[in-house]
């Protein structure tokens with residue numbers, strides 16, 4: 482394994498690395514607007530809770546990735562990991578921005594198909610793909626991230642005509658990343674991907690026994706909400722070491738290198754993730770240097786961010802109802818949503834910033850706990866936040882909710898999922914309708930002996 486000197490990265494552009502959506506503003510009455518549209522009016526039109534997405538923020542973040550790849554690398558493919566937020570409008574927005582799509586289920590693929598997303602720009606992930614999913618990839622010429630031998634078995638069984646199938650092999654690179662630290666290990670306990678040591682044999686086997694399979698390259702994804710730049714760079718170098726071995730021993734040169742997603746974002750003002758430009762620059766430099774050193778052709782560099790493209794664009798607006806003050810213990814401020822629309826706090830103690838609409842966020846501060854309305858004591862969105870004194874009927878905004886909120890939403894307690902609105906300077910558009918009570922019943926059946 483080669484090692485690289487610590488690189489310094491110096492990006493002079495104005496940062497878009499903000500916690501709040503770029504079009505967020507407050508007027509002199511402290512009323513909040515997104516792209517010039519008042520929250521209060523949006524909630525009046527679409528109801529609450531309400532997911533709001535700032536289009537300007539998504540486009541700015543997409544463009545920072547694209548510009549950085551152009552400036553620092555060359556041929557690249559920016560792939561949006563749509564598990565972060567997948568719906569028709571977001572697929573269309575990514576298509577308009579010439580961004581590819583990473584899908585992990587037939588449902589995500591079906592959504593992309595429904596809006597004619599170009600299938601040659603889709604990659605399909607998963608550690609346990611179903612026959613139906615592999616079949617859909619084959620029918621639509623979607624590139625498959627080969628994760629295991631079961632994928633290979635299914636491809637071979639279902640690809641009756643033995644037409645060309647493009648794959649990228651997912652490996653565990655031996656780099657484990659937690660948000661603020663990472664470790665390099667020989668083996669990783671992961672359900673995803675092939676062991677790095679097995680890759681050379683695998684490539685040889687594919688070449689010999691599966692001539693219709695075209696191997697584009699290797700893939701690794703080391704984690705999510707990552708604040709360091711070195712782990713992804715190191716994972717890229719691990720893969721390039723393998724490219725060198727593959728070239729030397731098998732005479733095969735890979736055309737693509739996919740280094741996954743995972744760049745972190747600000748949930749709290751104290752969070753300090755790298756700039757998009759810096760992470761691209763840092764990884765790109767390392768890849769270029771390694772390719773020169775190993776005498777490899779520079780591959781098309783693929784990254785597949787999810788959170789860092791959409792999370793900061795999203796806010797969720799709730800209406801405050803009950804306020805329960807337990808003297809000398811805790812004040813609960815209860816909202817009309819909770820774990821059904823944002824499972825991250827209860828699932829992995831995720832932290833968020835929140836503010837009230839139409840109240841100065843710096844005045845009248847007290848420590849409260851923002852509680853959801855669902856029947857779990859743990860349904861708390863934010864524990865012990867210092868916030869302006871809230872009253873019943875106030876609107877509360879939770880920031881950074883554009884990723885892994887709607888996509889992880891549930892119908893727990895038979896909650897109806899909130900609506901989602903995409904806002905830009907020219908208007909606001911409903912992109913996901915609020916579920917109705919009838920939507921909840923749509924799949925229910927009563928057997929005749931009970932009716």
Ligand SMILES: Cc1ncc(COP(=O)(O)O)c(C=O)c1O
Nearest residue numbers: 562702705706742743786787788
């Ligand atoms: C394989 C793969 N790629 C990309 C992503 C996107 O990660 P993030 O949203 O942190 O950028 C994930 C997230 O789990 C993933 O598993």
